[in-house]
Amino acid sequence: MIRSTAEPHAVNEPDETGALPLDAAQLAGAGRHPATPFRIALADGREVLFLRALRVLPGRRIVGEARFSGAPALAKLYVGKGSERHWQRELAGIGRLREADIPTPPLLAADACAGGGRAILSAFLENAERLDERLARCADAYAQQATLRPALALIGRLHAAGLEHHDLHFGNLLFDGDTLSLIDGDAVAPLTAGHAAIDNLALFLGQMNARQDASWPGLLAAYTAAGGPACDMAALATAVAAVRARRLADYLKKSTRDCSLFAVQKTPRRFIACRREHEETLRPLLDAPDSLLARGILLKDGATCTVVRIEVAGRALVVKRYNLKNTGHALGRLFRPSRAWHSWHEGLHLRFLGLPTPEPLAMIEERIGPLRRRAWLITEHCAGVGLDRHLDAAAPPPAAEAQALKMLFAALYRERLTHGDLKATNLLWDGQSLQLIDLDGMTRHRTEAAFARAWRRDRARLLRNWPEGSALHAWLAREIPA
Numbered sequence: 001m002i003r004s005t006a007e008p009h010a011v012n013e014p015d016e017t018g019a020l021p022l023d024a025a026q027l028a029g030a031g032r033h034p035a036t037p038f039r040i041a042l043a044d045g046r047e048v049l050f051l052r053a054l055r056v057l058p059g060r061r062i063v064g065e066a067r068f069s070g071a072p073a074l075a076k077l078y079v080g081k082g083s084e085r086h087w088q089r090e091l092a093g094i095g096r097l098r099e100a101d102i103p104t105p106p107l108l109a110a111d112a113c114a115g116g117g118r119a120i121l122s123a124f125l126e127n128a129e130r131l132d133e134r135l136a137r138c139a140d141a142y143a144q145q146a147t148l149r150p151a152l153a154l155i156g157r158l159h160a161a162g163l164e165h166h167d168l169h170f171g172n173l174l175f176d177g178d179t180l181s182l183i184d185g186d187a188v189a190p191l192t193a194g195h196a197a198i199d200n201l202a203l204f205l206g207q208m209n210a211r212q213d214a215s216w217p218g219l220l221a222a223y224t225a226a227g228g229p230a231c232d233m234a235a236l237a238t239a240v241a242a243v244r245a246r247r248l249a250d251y252l253k254k255s256t257r258d259c260s261l262f263a264v265q266k267t268p269r270r271f272i273a274c275r276r277e278h279e280e281t282l283r284p285l286l287d288a289p290d291s292l293l294a295r296g297i298l299l300k301d302g303a304t305c306t307v308v309r310i311e312v313a314g315r316a317l318v319v320k321r322y323n324l325k326n327t328g329h330a331l332g333r334l335f336r337p338s339r340a341w342h343s344w345h346e347g348l349h350l351r352f353l354g355l356p357t358p359e360p361l362a363m364i365e366e367r368i369g370p371l372r373r374r375a376w377l378i379t380e381h382c383a384g385v386g387l388d389r390h391l392d393a394a395a396p397p398p399a400a401e402a403q404a405l406k407m408l409f410a411a412l413y414r415e416r417l418t419h420g421d422l423k424a425t426n427l428l429w430d431g432q433s434l435q436l437i438d439l440d441g442m443t444r445h446r447t448e449a450a451f452a453r454a455w456r457r458d459r460a461r462l463l464r465n466w467p468e469g470s471a472l473h474a475w476l477a478r479e480i481p482a
Contacts, residue, residue, distance in 0.1 A: 018037065019036075019037035019038050019039045019049055019050075020035075020038055020039070021038070021039045021040070021041070022034075022038045022039070022040055023040065023041075023113065023114055023115030023116070023117075024040070024077070024079040024083070024113045024114075024115050024116040024117025025079075025115055025116055025117075027040070027062055027077060027079040027117070028059050028060075028079040028080045028117070029059070030058075030062075031058050031059075032056050032058050032260075033053075033056070034053060034056065034062060036050060036051060036052050036053060036064070037049060037050060037051050037052075038050050040077065040113055040114070040119070041113070041114040042109070042111040042112065042113060042114065042119060043111050043112040043113065043114060044111060046068075046069070046109070046111075048066050048067075048068050048073070048075055048119065048121065049066060049067040049068070050062075050064055050065075050066045050075055050077070051064065051065045051066055051067065052064050052065050055260070056260070057260075059079070059080045059081075060078070060079065060080040060081075060082075060083075061076065061077065061078055061079065061080070061083075061086070062075075062076075062077045062079060063075070063076050063077075065124060066121065066124070068108055068109065068121050069108070071108070071123075072123070072124035072126055073108055073121045073122065073123065073124050074105065074121070074122050074123070074124045074125075075119060075120075075121050076090065076119065076120045076121075076122075077113065077117060077118075077119050078117055078118040078119070078120075079113075079116075079117040080117075083116075083117050083118050084118060086118075086186060087110070087118035087120065089185070089186045090120055090184075090185045090186040091110055091120065091185070092185070092188075093184075093185025093186055093187065093188030093189070094107055094120075094122075094185035094188075095185075096163055096185070096188050096189075096190075097163075097182060097185060097188060099161075100157070100158070100161035100162075100163060101157075101161075102154065102157060102158055102161065102163075102182055103154075103179055103180065103181040103182065104122075104181050104182055104183060104185070105122040105123045105124075105125055105174075105181060105183065106122060106123045107120070107121075107122050108121040108122055108123060109121045125174060125176045125181070127176060127177070128174040128175065128176045128181075129174065129175045129176075130170060130171045130173070130174060130175075131147070131148075131151055131170040131171070131173040131174070131175065131180075132170035132171060134147050134175055135147055135148070135170070141212070141215070144212070144215075145215050145218055145219065148208075148215070148219055149218070149219060149222040150180045150222075151173050151180060151204070152204075152219045152220070152222040152223040152226075152228075153222045153223065153225065153226040154173070154180055154182060154226070155168070155200075155201060155204060155223060155226075155228065156222065156223040156224060156225070156226030156227050156228030157226045157227055157228075158182070159191060159197045159200065159201075159227070159228045159229065160226065160227025160228060161227075162190055162191050163188055163189070163190060163191055164188075164189060164190075164191045164192075164196055164197070164200040165182065165184070165187050165188055165200065166187040166188075166189060166200075166203075167184055167186075167187040168187075168200060168203045168204045169204075169207060170207055172184045172187075197228065197229050197231075198231055198232070198235055198236050198239055199239050201223070201228070201231065201236065201239075202236060202239035202240045202242070202243050203243055205219075205236070205240050205243075206239075206240045206243030206244045206247060207247070209353065209354040210244070210353070210411070210414060210415075211354070211407070211410075211411060213237075213240075216233075216236075247352075248349065248352055251348065251352055252345055252348060252349065255273060255344065255345065255348050256273050256341075260276065261275070261276055262274065262275060262276055263275075263276045263279040268367065268368075268369055269366070269367055269368070270364065270365065270366060270367060271364070271365040271367055272286055272362065272363070272364050272365075273344065273362065273363045274286060274361065274362035274363075275359075275360075275361055275362065278361050278362070281312060281313045281315075282312065282361060282362055282378065284312075285310075285312055285317075285319070285362075285378065286362060286364065289319060289321070289364060289376045289378075290321070292310055292312075292319075293306070293308045293310070293319060293321065295310060296308035296309050296310035296311075296319070297309040297310075299318070302323075303323065304322065304323055305320055305321060305322050305323060305339075306320070306321045306323060307319070307320045307321075308321075309381055315380070316380070316381035316383075317361065317378055317379065317380060317381055318358065318378070318379050318380070318381045318382075319376060319377070319378050320340070320343075320376065320377045320378075320379075321374065321375070321376050322338055322339045322340050322374060322375045322376070322377075323374060324373060324374060336372065337372070338365050338372050338374075338375035339375065339377075339440045340363050340364070340365065340375035340376055340377040341363060341365060341375065342439075342440060342442075343360070343363075343377050343439045343440050343442075344360050344363035344377060346439040346442040347359070347360035347379065347439055348360055349442075349444070350436065350439070350442075353411065353415060354411075355408065355411055355412075355436065356408075356433040356434060356435045356436065357435055357436045357437065357439065358379040358380045358381065358382045358435060358437060359379060359380045360377070360378075360379050361378045361379060361380065362376075362377075362378040363375070363376070363377055363378070364376040364378075382428050382430055382435045382437065383430060384428030384429050384430035384431070384435050385428060385429055386424055386425040386426075386427065386428055387401075387424040387425075387427045387428075387429060387434075387465070388423075388424035388425055388465055390429045391424075391466075391472055392472065393466040393467055393470040393471070393472045393473070394470060394471055394472070395471050395472065396471055396472060396475040397472065397475065400432075401429060401434070402475075402479070404429075404433060404434035405434060405476075405479065405480070406479055408434050408436065409479075409480045409481060410481070413455070413481045415444065416444060416445045416451045417442060417443070417444050417445075418442070418443050418445065418451065418454040418455055418457070418458045419436065419439070419441065419442055419458055420440070420441020420442060420443060420454070420458070421438060421440075421441050421461070422458045422459075422461040422462045423461065423465065424462070424465035424466075426438045455481075459480055459481075459482070462476065462480065463476055463477060
């Protein structure tokens with residue numbers, strides 16, 4: 001282990017960076033936003049300067065960028081109950097990866113913290129790029145395949161070594177130049193018998209959009225070439241479908257509870273769910289949505305909903321307020337989740353599937369205890385034009401719009417999703433993608449019969465937007481699944 005020759009700072013004094021000394025007990029009580037920078041001493045007297053938090057599990061673990069012995073480091077501080085167990089598992093996993101020659105950032109130190117807790121410090125890859133970040137920069141499907149193949153090869157090497165990774169998400173694979181590393185040793189364990197390799201591979205493939213499933217043969221070739229076992233394709237497809245269903249259910253549950261992704265507030269009078277990264281910016285709107293609506297541009301003023309475009313911190317947003325038109329309507333809404341709640345979930349659902357819809361940012365319900373009243377949905381604004389104005393009924397859609405229409409409806413059909421009000425005004429062309437809006441009636445069907453009935457209604461509603469016998473109507477009738 002590397003030992004620092006620097007003199008330790010006085011116990012309660014900030015150093016030249018302003019970093020105050022803290023111990024594990026103080027960090028365990030610091031909540032989701034520990035004040036940075038701070039210093040924490042290891043049991044042997046060495047000191048870690050913690051610069052910024054990257055991930056915080058309140059009361060349990062803090063991960064972030066640090067300086068240790070004069071060098072950049074990634075610090076994992078285990079500060080809560082069970083810290084010894086998680087620390088030991090992380091160390092064991094790192095050891096397994098090193099023994100199997102699987103690239104992972106070098107370990108710098110592992111020690112107890114003064115005052116309790118444990119620390120693991122590894123090399124900080126300053127120019128590292130997560131797999132999902134590199135995929136987002138890919139220009140086309142070919143570039144995505146080229147980026148994914150090294151990941152499948154790495155997983156093949158992992159399985160060939162008799163190991164699996166229980167949290168094999170794209171953020172745990174880091175590119176440092178052309179070198180791909182696997183992180184989070186806590187999730188590394190010996191591969192169990194049976195279908196464990198297929199299940200672990202499915203955990204990775206299940207994060208890809210279903211429309212990318214056609215790329216499996218090329219990706220699996222990289223996996224088996226690196227030593228991964230041959231896969232039964234039917235078993236793999238079943239396992240991937242189960243992973244996707246679990247991931248979706250878990251994500252939607254998270255969207256209405258306080259966690260790292262979503263900030264949720266519950267009081268006897270209100271329920272608020274917000275994307276955590278937007279909470280501070282949206283706070284004035286979340287606290288008093290009606291007061292800001294009057295300053296916006298009215299898009300719709302109906303008995304059951306009011307839609308307004310507003311600017312918040314330079315960003316164009318749409319706020320949709322779901323009104324109560326009379327006493328009977330109010331009584332009917334008391335005992336059910338609001339339309340804002342449903343639209344919030346469905347917007348997140350579509351984006352989870354990789355389907356374009358304006359990003360849902362927050363949802364508010366007015367409540368009396370468990371009873372619902374009015375509600376608000378806040379999304380980003382889409383500057384697109386409705387297909388009723390964008391497309392010419394006398395001609396088939398242009399190539400880009402035609403491809404977008406076919407991809408959207410193929411995905412909806414595959415996922416057994418129907419919209420419920422498929423007017424052309426609810427399909428916006430923004431110049432690059434086809435955005436689906438007004439998701440109040442969107443439904444994912446459990447039975448084929450229910451889906452078939454609702455799909456026929458959606459398809460018929462779409463076709464009614466243009467005259468029967470027109471070129472556009474004929475093209476849609478031919479290309480949209482019947």
